[in-house]
Amino acid sequence: xxxxxxxxxxxxxxxxxxxxxxxxxxxxxxxxxxxxxxxxxxxxxxxxxxxxxxxxxxxxxxxxxxxxxxxxxxxxxxxxxxxxxxxxxxxxxxxxxxxxxxxxxxxxxxxxxxxxxxxxxxx
Numbered sequence: 001x002x003x004x005x006x007x008x009x010x011x012x013x014x015x016x017x018x019x020x021x022x023x024x025x026x027x028x029x030x031x032x033x034x035x036x037x038x039x040x041x042x043x044x045x046x047x048x049x050x051x052x053x054x055x056x057x058x059x060x061x062x063x064x065x066x067x068x069x070x071x072x073x074x075x076x077x078x079x080x081x082x083x084x085x086x087x088x089x090x091x092x093x094x095x096x097x098x099x100x101x102x103x104x105x106x107x108x109x110x111x112x113x114x115x116x117x118x119x120x121x122x123x
Contacts, residue, residue, distance in 0.1 A: 003114030
């Protein structure tokens with residue numbers, strides 16, 4: 001599968017952005033999907049993950065209540081709705097996928113990476 005992320009940009013603190021990750025290739029609904037982010041000088045961290053059918057979701061504590069991951073298997077797309085953005089959310093955001101396990105719970109589970117999309121939150 002090939003993953004194409006988009007939707008990043010510059011936004012003021014308190015604002016919103018929606019990231020999209022479009023997948024090409026068959027059987028998108030067989031992939032567990034996730035969003036990671038990497039801020040300058042920091043390790044890449046898991047932000048949110050979603051199961052194959054969208055029934056199970058995970059959000060890291062720092063974004064709970066502000067970010068929501070979702071997917072549309074008919075459109076081969078996974079989304080990350082980001083509200084109430086903070087300067088500390090500034091990072092390059094990456095979408096990721098796993099076919100074998102059908103779930104992404106940590107960095108080591110990722111089989112496929114998309115290119116990053118930069119999110120910059122100004123104070």
